[in-house]
Amino acid sequence: MAMIRWLLLTLLLAAGMAQAAIEVQDFDDPSLAQRYQELTSRLRCPKCQNESIGASNSPIAADMRAHVAQQLKRGASDAEIEGAMVDRFGDYVLYDPRLESRTWLLWGLPFALIAVGGGVIAVFVRRRRRGRTAELDDEERRRLAALVSRHADPDASNRKPS
Incomplete structure (x- = not known):
């Protein structure tokens, strides 16, 4: 019986830690939530190389996701958010680089x-x-x-x- 209690307690703690690792962004507007999902899937994590910031567990990706959410809540456009990320991290964060004189x-x-x-x-x-x-x-x-x-x-x- 003690073994079962120990196992249940371990599972409960593990579930709590898994919940803490999941980052939740709350948006009042469903269109903002959709834009957030699209933006985080289009931006590349600088640490993980070929993983989007939406799928990455790295701390830098979490910071980038928080920045995207903050900018969306402020009313920034997708182009402005992508531009801010490019200014901060370079063209590498875009999966599809822009067609410019240097590209x-x-x-x-x-x-x-x-x-x-x-x-x-x-x-x-x-x-x-x-x-x-x-x-x-x-x-x-x-x-x-x-x-x-x-x-x-x-x-x-x-x-x-x-």
């Missing part, structure tokens, strides 16, 4: 690589096609005729090549 290479490089790769493949295919259409010279024709005549004659396989 054009990031956005354009994949398309440039595809274009260069397509050009290389086109040049390679053209050169291969040109090589196939070249005619045989006289020496190559004589060698080809000798090979064909040797394989056409069944007795030729027993003879020594000349």
